[in-house]
Amino acid sequence: MIVVRELFPLVSVDIALFCVDDEGLKVLLVKRAEDPFARRWALPGGILKPHLDDSLMAAARRVLAHKVDVELPHVAEVATFSGPTRDPRGWSIAALFYALLPKDKINAVERNKVEAVEWASASAPGHRLAFDHEEQLHAAMQTLRSRVEDDVLPLHLLPRKFTLTQLQKVCEAILGRELDKSVFRRRLKGSPDLIELDEYERGPQRPAQLFMAREGFKF
Structure with missing residues (x-):
């Protein structure tokens, strides 16, 4: 009722x-x-x-x-x-x-x-x-x-450590379309929200560098 x-x-x-x-x-x-x-x-x-x-x-x-x-x-x-x-x-x-x-x-x-x-x-x-x-x-x-x-990175959807390929796939999943890899990587250069790590993940071709989100990052 x-x-x-x-x-x-x-x-x-x-x-x-x-x-x-x-x-x-x-x-x-x-x-x-x-x-x-x-x-x-x-x-x-x-x-x-x-x-x-x-x-x-x-x-x-x-x-x-x-x-x-x-x-x-x-x-x-x-x-x-x-x-x-x-x-x-x-x-x-x-x-x-x-x-x-x-x-x-x-x-x-x-x-x-x-x-x-x-x-x-x-x-x-x-x-x-x-x-x-x-x-x-x-x-x-x-x-x-x-x-x-608007180029805000959805880093909260990723694990603590991630590759740029993983980040691109998350962005593509949200937008519903594929992104050009080279254009996407250029947009990421100098981003204050990404921290490069001296760590790598094994991939099918060559090891991929790992990244972390800046502490306090907000989406």
Whole structure:
């Protein structure tokens, strides 16, 4: 049974949690266990709890803490969605955030007993999403792509040590297209966010130099 709220808007947070694996850009979806939209897939989210959350960001991190058992390096607000029809319970406000999970931490996602989780293709999730989460996912992806288009490096999606080839593949997964290797490498020269290491990773042709993100780097 859905309880309709009449006095105050329902305030919640939703999170588009992204990672990149060998298949491309993925987003975490959860199958809802309760109404509204029970058994429908959705972005992870939760209701604002004023006695626990001193901000919407705090609420987003609390929700994520129930889904991922590692501290996420980057969480940012995308947009606010509101209106009388987006939630069957009544007038509601939802703050959308996106978060980035490094490739080597994908298995850190916890599976609650009352819900199923799935890493789905961000561009084609394969499910009809609850609420207005399809619109939210599109907005989060556009924000992510805009950052990369502006030459901000998505280093939070990479392991602690990575090669430039791995970095290029992550950028390509976000943008949805291949990048010219030589042009990409030229754009990286002199980047203050990359630290060259005197370490190499064996490759099919020759060893590839490893890099790290600058401490305090922000996407």
